Amino acid sequence: MTETISIRDRQRLQLAPLTVPNRLLLGPGPSNAHPTVLQAMSTAPLGHLDPVFLGIMDEIQSLLRYVWQTDNPMTIAISGTGSAAMEATIANSVESGDVVLVGVMGYFGHRLVDMAGRYGADVRTITKPWGQVFSLAELRTAMETHRPAILALVHAETSTGARQPLEGVGELCREFGCLLLVDTVTSLGGVPIFLDEWGVDLAYSCSQKGLGCSPGASPFTMSPRAMEKLQNRKTKVANWYLDAGLLGKYWGSDRVYHHTAPINLYYGLREALRLVAEEGLAACWQRHQKNVEYLWQRLEDVGLSLHVDREFRLPTLTTVCVPDGVDAKAIARTLLLEHNIEIGGGLGELAGKVWRVGLMGYNSRPENVDRLVDAFKQVLG
Ligand SMILES: Cc1ncc(COP(=O)(O)O)c(C=O)c1O
Structure with a gap:
């Protein structure tokens, strides 16, 4: 067999082993990931259906329920970064024509608007100057005006450094028969969160911030109310990879292949969550x-x-x-x-x-x- 790339290209490709600065x-x-998280990630991979690995997934689910303070059975990690978990909440909850009200007080509110629009939502927005947050009274007025199926808020707006208070918002949503979707990407692990107490129906996060792991395995959860909306959909979830029904069969009792989990990232996430529980x-x-x-x-x-x-x-x-x-x-x-x-x-x-x-x-x-x-x-x- 002859190589088709030239010798010059090959020499260029003969690099030294990877080194990066210690930032x-x-x-x-x-x-930065905790040293024991990095160590866990360099453990030899198991198969994604190996019973030991499935046990690790169960542990991740229990630990995620703890750090989020929720009993939601549908609590898993999405194989992807925070934006994938964000898209999972939208893809599973939004049907074409649903009114989705987004509280925009920074960059990531705009991302929610963009994503919800791509799934056919009738997107409405309320806005705040960057660095400020919405009061409960302002949210109530917006709910009365827009009567949304879903209210989406960013708990920790990374672009501004502001924390959106969530006390009372879940009750407001229940009063209006609406689901509450919350971005906890920059809050999970570092900012008090009580998903069940606050009546949050859909939430997502990431692994690389408060949990101190590498990016790529992102927490995702749906309340029983959000699961009911999913089960009553008239149309299929438009995103195959992020379909919670299909993912649930891998994470839940069926344990059937859906995608090849990023095994070593899940090891890291499990260790990062274990450290939070230990502390x-x-x-x-x-x-x-x-x-x-x-x-x-x-x-x-x-x-x-x-x-x-x-x-x-x-x-x-x-x-x-x-x-x-x-x-x-x-x-x-x-x-x-x-x-x-x-x-x-x-x-x-x-x-x-x-x-x-x-x-x-x-x-x-x-x-x-x-x-x-x-x-x-x-x-x-
Ligand atoms: C509030 C918020 N939401 C969503 C994301 C998207 O997460 P990722 O960059 O992991 O895809 C980020 C990323 O920093 C974020 O800060």
Whole structure:
């Protein structure tokens, strides 16, 4: 047999084994994975129908119910990033013509609008300036106007650093016979969440932020009310890969092949969730809150101000105002290249106006706050 690529190409392809810089990931995600999570991910793969692997999937389901504080039987990981789990909630709950009301207070609200529209929803929006959140009274007024089948909100808006309060929203949705869909991508593991108590019907998250795993295995859950809507659909779920009915047969009692699970990512997710359970969920939330308050204090001490009102700030993601005349991108680049620290820039309306600093999962530690603020001081002069 003869090779069809040229010798020159082959030489170009003879690379050294992979090495990457050791960065401290303090941006909007991913955050650094815990060392034992990385270790778990380098364990030899099992087959995706091996009884031992199926047992690991069961453990993931139980642990996800714990971190989300839900009893939903349909609680699984989607093989894909947070956006895949986001699309799973929309694909399974929306039928063509359904009114979907989206609370847009940042970049990810717009993504929900885009996705719901692609599944044929009659999308309505309410908006807030980036950095603010909706009051219950504002949500009630919007429900009266739009009478939606689904209300979609982002619990932790990563583009702004604001936390949308959810107390009372589930009751409001029940009063209007509507499902409540919530994005918990930047809250799970770091911000108190009580899915069942708050009456959340559909939620999704990711593995690479508060849980401290690598991206690619994303939590997804549906309440019995959301399952009922799924079962009563007149049309098939338009997305085969994300169809909760089909996925349920792999994760549930049938245990039949649907897709080849990313085995090693599931190992990592299981370890990341185990670590949260070992620490205790409430203790984990408290650690995030304590360390972020230390971050806020230290940033303010060096003369920086924060974008969101204290009451609605996220423990996982802080938006720091860029001082006048400072080139936000250049500072972030120097932090990365000279200090090995990644932070995020502003998105959309906040581009160039804020930096986004994440303290999530394993990274939420005081020594990381010190390292970042000391570097910031140096770089800002
Ligand atoms: C609030 C929110 N929703 C959805 C996503 C999408 O997740 P992913 O990038 O893992 O696809 C993100 C990503 O940062 C996010 O912050």
